[in-house]
Structures are given as structure tokens and as C-alpha cells.
Amino acid sequence: MRDVIVVGAGGGGPVVAKELAARGLDVLLLEAGAGFEHSESEWSHFENEANNPATGIFRFGPSDRTQPPWARDLPQNCFLWQTAGVGGSTLHYFANSPRAMPGAFSDYIGADVDAYDRDHVAPFGYRELIPYYEWVEQTLPVQTAAMGTKEERFLHGAAKLGLPHQTSKDITVAAFRPQENAILQPHGTAGRTGDRKKLVYPRAQGCTFCGHCPQGCVEPRRSPRNLRAKRSTHTSYVPMALTADRWTRGKAVTLVPDSFAVRVETDGGVVRGITWRNVRNGATTTEQAKVVVLAAGPVETPRLWLNSGLPNPNDQVGRGLTDHYLDYLVGRFPSYTGSSKGPTSAARLDFPGFGGLEQAGVSPGLQGQALTSSDSGIAGFYDHGAPVGTWGTDAVGRLVGERLKRFMSNIDRLVGVALITDDDVLPENRVMLSMTMAPDAHGPIARLVIPARSPRTLKRREYLAGRAVGLLRAAGATEVIRVNFPGLLLHLHSTMRMGIRQADSVLDSDAESRWVKRLFVADNSALPNGLGGPNPTLTTQALATRTAEKIFVRYFGGDPWVAHESPVSSVDDTVTQAVLAAGL
Numbered sequence: 001m002r003d004v005i006v007v008g009a010g011g012g013g014p015v016v017a018k019e020l021a022a023r024g025l026d027v028l029l030l031e032a033g034a035g036f037e038h039s040e041s042e043w044s045h046f047e048n049e050a051n052n053p054a055t056g057i058f059r060f061g062p063s064d065r066t067q068p069p070w071a072r073d074l075p076q077n078c079f080l081w082q083t084a085g086v087g088g089s090t091l092h093y094f095a096n097s098p099r100a101m102p103g104a105f106s107d108y109i110g111a112d113v114d115a116y117d118r119d120h121v122a123p124f125g126y127r128e129l130i131p132y133y134e135w136v137e138q139t140l141p142v143q144t145a146a147m148g149t150k151e152e153r154f155l156h157g158a159a160k161l162g163l164p165h166q167t168s169k170d171i172t173v174a175a176f177r178p179q180e181n182a183i184l185q186p187h188g189t190a191g192r193t194g195d196r197k198k199l200v201y202p203r204a205q206g207c208t209f210c211g212h213c214p215q216g217c218v219e220p221r222r223s224p225r226n227l228r229a230k231r232s233t234h235t236s237y238v239p240m241a242l243t244a245d246r247w248t249r250g251k252a253v254t255l256v257p258d259s260f261a262v263r264v265e266t267d268g269g270v271v272r273g274i275t276w277r278n279v280r281n282g283a284t285t286t287e288q289a290k291v292v293v294l295a296a297g298p299v300e301t302p303r304l305w306l307n308s309g310l311p312n313p314n315d316q317v318g319r320g321l322t323d324h325y326l327d328y329l330v331g332r333f334p335s336y337t338g339s340s341k342g343p344t345s346a347a348r349l350d351f352p353g354f355g356g357l358e359q360a361g362v363s364p365g366l367q368g369q370a371l372t373s374s375d376s377g378i379a380g381f382y383d384h385g386a387p388v389g390t391w392g393t394d395a396v397g398r399l400v401g402e403r404l405k406r407f408m409s410n411i412d413r414l415v416g417v418a419l420i421t422d423d424d425v426l427p428e429n430r431v432m433l434s435m436t437m438a439p440d441a442h443g444p445i446a447r448l449v450i451p452a453r454s455p456r457t458l459k460r461r462e463y464l465a466g467r468a469v470g471l472l473r474a475a476g477a478t479e480v481i482r483v484n485f486p487g488l489l490l491h492l493h494s495t496m497r498m499g500i501r502q503a504d505s506v507l508d509s510d511a512e513s514r515w516v517k518r519l520f521v522a523d524n525s526a527l528p529n530g531l532g533g534p535n536p537t538l539t540t541q542a543l544a545t546r547t548a549e550k551i552f553v554r555y556f557g558g559d560p561w562v563a564h565e566s567p568v569s570s571v572d573d574t575v576t577q578a579v580l581a582a583g584l
């Protein structure tokens with residue numbers, strides 16, 4: 001019998017696995033997708049090869065890319081952007097790592113308190129989470145982003161709006177700042193040359209400014225896996241978990257990729273283990289554990305729960321989905337902006353009570369994808385109902401023809417702004433089991449529905465769109481377009497929410513399931529709400545650290561550690577030596 005089984009090796013799962021293994025527990029980490037053991041040779045900067053949602057390296061599907069991706073039932077115009085494989089969706093992520101807004105937590109007493117979704121606050125205070133944030137920020141590590149011309153343009157526009165410069169990690173007022181991100185700052189030749197031959201470790205260290213954050217990140221070439229620039233969990237927490245017996249007196253995690261969990265085993269209201277299916281040969285295995293942690297992501301965790309027939313007495317499993325109702329605005333400039341260079345998104349603006357704006361400079365394929373994904377029809381030709389916050393733009397909708405050519409002819413004259421809305425928890429937005437599409441080899445598939453947005457969510461989004469237009473104009477854009485994204489589902493949260501009230505939550509204040517003991521959740525689905533708008537992964541990882549500590553104390557008789565110890569950074573020499581010795 002294992003001490004702990006963790007399901008899912010994405011943003012949250014490896015955090016729990018590493019923390020508990022470092023304290024000597026026997027942890028099994030199951031991942032449905034590929035192991036990506038040879039990522040430097042397996043991954044590619046060719047965007048279609050990397051990102052194609054049907055056939056790409058980074059898709060939600062099996063490691064055998066001749067097989068189709070795993071299906072989801074999506075009955076609305078939307079794009080669900082998730083990755084299977086060790087690292088999960090952090091393989092794609094931009095590594096922006098802001099803390100959540102304090103207004104999303106129970107202890108907030110600011111004058112603007114009513115601007116937040118106070119019916120669905122976290123069941124503990126922001127101040128309680130700060131030591132866990134600090135722990136993760138040192139482990140990953142999180143640093144102030146390296147910036148270039150696109151950030152200069154963005155921050156110049158933000159300053160012209162009359163907003164102050166935020167210098168704290170804690171968001172208190174509407175303000176701009178460089179991102180705090182989990183990308184190592186450049187050293188040596190990195191960031192100083194485009195000559196690939198010179199951008200090799202150890203001459204180059206940290207971010208090489210290649211501009212390919214979403215395509216995994218193997219920069220700088222030939223670096224040990226734990227010294228790759230972008231701190232996906234594939235690079236940070238997973239190498240630490242696999243070598244916990246070497247860099248600390250713990251026990252190495254057993255990681256099994258190609259393993260799709262299909263049932264949570266319980267007995268008398270207590271979890272007993274997990275049954276999983278080997279994706280390559282179809283064999284099923286059951287292992288027992290004292291504790292199980294679900295971290296299969298905000299779509300698959302509720303699916304697994306429902307497919308396992310676990311109790312759901314208040315019908316809250318899968319409900320309350322938040323997604324930040326993202327949008328995208330792009331300005332075209334008369335001169336160089338360097339949009340395709342450096343960390344994808346290295347500057348931001350936060351608007352407490354509304355959400356945020358962040359500069360987004362994706363590579364050409366993704367830029368083209370973003371400019372043609374709209375809920376407003378084709379810009380300038382027909383219109384499916386452009387939203388109201390379109391004043392000041394030259395066009396709203398999907399770009400085609402001459403305008404698309406103009407924007408795409410030189411993406412280094414663009415500045416993109418991603419708009420992140422603080423959206424309200426609504427029970428009708430949810431993940432459920434599909435009754436219309438056929439089950440796959442792992443049972444009935446997930447159906448994700450977003451039938452409603454609260455009036456307040458819509459109002460916040462329009463406010464932010466107006467601010468984005470103002471920023472781009474102030475920065476010197478000569479043409480500004482608003483795409484009006486349909487659901488671009490890459491920040492997904494709160495489908496297994498922690499909550500204060502038993503009636504509208506699945507997890508208690510320690511992230512343990514209310515209905516099955518010893519069963520915890522440690523991915524984005526555990527988040528109580530949309531966090532006020534900041535990107536979610538750092539908060540999920542802080543929460544996962546807290547959850548690991550709760551598990552250790554409650555079920556293994558251990559002592560809490562976060563308040564008394566200093567974390568070992570994933571780039572520490574001891575970890576590098578352990579990673580090299582283990583041949584990772």
C-alpha cells in the first residue's frame with residue numbers, strides 16, 4: 001500500500017508529490033499523458049508540430065500521436081486549451097505568477113469589498129496563504145520578469161493612463177508592474193545574441209529571449225532539466241520529486257506516465273486507492289493508498305469523481321466553473337515593438353474588483369490563431385453583436401483579408417493585450433458527464449457548458465476593454481482591434497471548489513472532500529473562485545503546498561514545516577547534482 005497516490009502531473013499534482021516525498025512518504029504520481037523524458041529532442045519550436053490541438057506534442061491526448069486526442073463535449077463556441085503529459089498545461093503556460101487579489105479571501109475588509117464575489121470567497125484569509133506563496137516563489141523560483149521593447153511600450157502606455165507603479169507582490173490598488181514570473185532571468189550570452197550556437201548552457205543561462213514559451217521550453221540547450229528557463233512543473237517540481245531521496249533525506253516519487261485514472265476506490269466513505277488504465281496497452285491496475293490527491297485538472301477531476309460514482313449530495317461537483325472570460329486586444333505600431341521576443345508576457349496591470357490586463361506577445365502561429373478567434377463575426381464585414389466596450393477600436397471581430405495581412409505582415413510591430421476578467425461563480429457554468437457524445441476507453445467523457453455570465457462579469461470585461469484601448473492608444477498604436485474572444489478556456493477553475501458553506505462547495509477549508517475522507521483535490525478545480533483575475537497557477541501551487549502540509553499533519557502524524565523551514569530552490573546546486581546523478 002502506498003502512503004499517497006496523486007492523480008495528474010500538471011500544475012498542482014507534482015507540488016503535493018514533491019512536498020510529501022521530501023518528508024519521506026511513499027508517493028505514486030500517475031499521469032495520463034506522455035512522460036517527456038527526452039524533451040530537448042522531443043519538443044519543437046515549429047508551432048503546428050507543438051501546438052496543434054489534434055496532433056501536436058502539446059495536446060490533451062495520448063503520448064502516441066498517431067492516436068486521436070481525448071474528446072470533450074463542448075456545446076458552445078470555445079477553445080479548451082489543455083495539455084496532457086508530465087508538466088500538464090504548465091508546458092504551454094507563460095509562467096506569469098502573480099498572487100491572487102486579497103478581495104477573493106475571507107479576511108478582506110477593503111473599501112471596495114463589495115466589488116468581489118463575496119458569496120464565494122476562500123474559506124481562509126489571504127494572510128494565511130502568504131507563507132505558502134513565499135514557499136512556492138522560492139522553490140520555482142519566481143522572479144521579476146526580464147523585459148524588452150514590447151514591455152517598454154506597454155508600461156509606457158500604462159503610465160500615461162495615470163496609474164501608479166506597483167512595487168509589492170500583494171495587489172492593493174489599480175497599478176502597473178513587470179510580471180512576477182517563473183522564468184529564470186538571462187545570464188551569460190542569454191538575451192544578448194540570436195546566434196543559436198552561442199545560446200548553449202553553460203555559456204547561456206536562463207531565458208534566451210527565443211520567444212517560444214508556449215512551445216514547452218528547452219532553453220538554454222543542453223542545460224540540466226532543472227535549469228531550463230521556464231519553470232513548468234516538468235522542469236521544477238517533477239525533477240525535485242523524482243530525486244527527493246538525493247537532495248533531501250526523502251523518498252523518490254514513483255512517476256508512471258501513460259496512466260489514465262478511471263476510478264477512485266472507496267469503502268465506507270473513505271478513499272482506498274485508484275484504478276488506472278495503461279493508455280498504451282489497455283491493462284488496468286488498482287493500487288491502494290492511505291490518502292489520494294486528485295490533480296487531473298478542472299475538467300478531468302470532476303469527470304473522474306462522477307465516473308467513480310462518488311457521493312455528490314449537494315450536486316456541486318463540477319459546478320461553479322470560472323474562466324476569467326478572457327479577451328484580446330491588439331495595437332499596431334509604426335515602429336518596432338519586439339512582440340515576438342523574450343518571455344511571452346512580462347508586464348501587467350491589475351484593477352482590483354475588475355481583473356487585469358497583461359501584455360501578450362505570442363509567436364506568429366498563435367498570433368494568427370488569436371486574431372481569428374472571435375465571437376463577433378468577421379471584423380468590418382458582419383457582426384454577431386459587438387460588445388459595448390468597443391469604442392476607440394478600429395474594428396471588433398475576426399481579422400481577415402487586408403487587415404489580417406497588415407497585422408500579420410510584421411508581428412514585431414504589434415503589442416497584444418490579454419484581458420483577464422474577475423468572473424463570478426455561477427452554478428450553471430459547469431463540467432458534467434456527456435449524454436450526447438459516446439464514452440471513450442476511460443468512461444463517459446466530460447461536457448463543459450458555459451450558458452451564462454453575470455451582469456457584473458460582463459461589466460468588468462467591458463471596463464477592462466476600454467482601459468486596454470486607452471493603453472494601446474497612449475502607447476502610440478495607430479490601429480487597435482478587439483478580437484472579442486469566445487470562451488478561450490485556458491484559465492479554468494473552481495469546479496470542485498473549496499468553500500465556507502457545505503451547501504455550495506465540494507471541499508472543506510483544508511481541500512479535503514466533504515463526502516469522502518482522505519480524498520483531497522490539489523489542482524485549479526479546488527480554487528474557490530476566479531481569484532480576482534490574476535493568473536491562477538501560483539495560487540494553486542501555494543494551496544497545494546498547504547494541502548500537502550495538512551495531509552502530513554492530519555494523516556501521517558507529522559509537523560507543519562512551512563512556518564519553520566526554508567525551502568530548497570529547484571535551481572539549487574544540490575538539486576542540479578541530484579538531477580544529473582539520476583540521469584534526468
Ligand SMILES: Cc1cc2nc3c(=O)[nH]c(=O)nc-3n(C[C@H](O)[C@H](O)[C@H](O)COP(=O)(O)OP(=O)(O)OC[C@H]3O[C@@H](n4cnc5c(N)ncnc54)[C@H](O)[C@@H]3O)c2cc1C
Nearest residue numbers: 008010011012032084088089094095096261523524535537
Ligand atoms: C497557453 C497557456 C498559457 C497559460 N499561461 C499561464 C500563466 O502565465 N500563468 C498561469 O498562472 N497560468 C497560465 N495558464 C494556465 C495554467 O496552465 C494552469 O493554471 C495550470 O496548468 C493548471 O494546473 P492543473 O493541475 O489544474 O491542471 P493541468 O496543468 O492541466 O494538469 C492536469 C494533469 O492531469 C492529467 N490528467 C488528466 N486526467 C487524468 C486522469 N484521469 N488520470 C491521470 N492523469 C490525468 C493531465 O494529462 C494533466 O497533465 C496558461 C495556460 C495555457 C494553455
